[in-house]
Amino acid sequence: MSMFTLADLEAIVAARAAADPSESWTAKLVAAGQPKAAKKLGEEAVETVIAAIEGDRAALTSEAADLLYHLMVVLKIGGVPLQDVLGELERRTGQSGLAEKASRKN
Numbered sequence: 001m002s003m004f005t006l007a008d009l010e011a012i013v014a015a016r017a018a019a020d021p022s023e024s025w026t027a028k029l030v031a032a033g034q035p036k037a038a039k040k041l042g043e044e045a046v047e048t049v050i051a052a053i054e055g056d057r058a059a060l061t062s063e064a065a066d067l068l069y070h071l072m073v074v075l076k077i078g079g080v081p082l083q084d085v086l087g088e089l090e091r092r093t094g095q096s097g098l099a100e101k102a103s104r105k106n
Contacts, residue, residue: 026073030073034074034078037077041073041074044067045067048064
């Protein structure tokens with residue numbers, strides 16, 4: 001099993017974001033701004049859903065990787081560290097998902 005983590009991906013995205021946009025897809029997305037990166041994230045989310053519905057395990061794996069990568073780019077542009085997202089997930093684990101969802105309506 002791979003020891004590659006989302007923290008590793010976050011570091012790679014940060015490093016590549018600083019590259020020349022003519023030499024890096026990540027830098028090109030960052031230079032294009034949040035609307036472009038968020039649109040790409042949405043496209044990848046739809047492709048992930050389609051792969052899941054179709055039951056295509058290989059496609060689901062590939063599309064999920066694309067989705068996670070593009071999410072990390074959107075977070076980078078938005079100035080949201082992965083640790084903040086993980087902290088929010090950790091906070092939510094103190095209650096059931098149903099209770100957490102109900103609390104958001106208030």
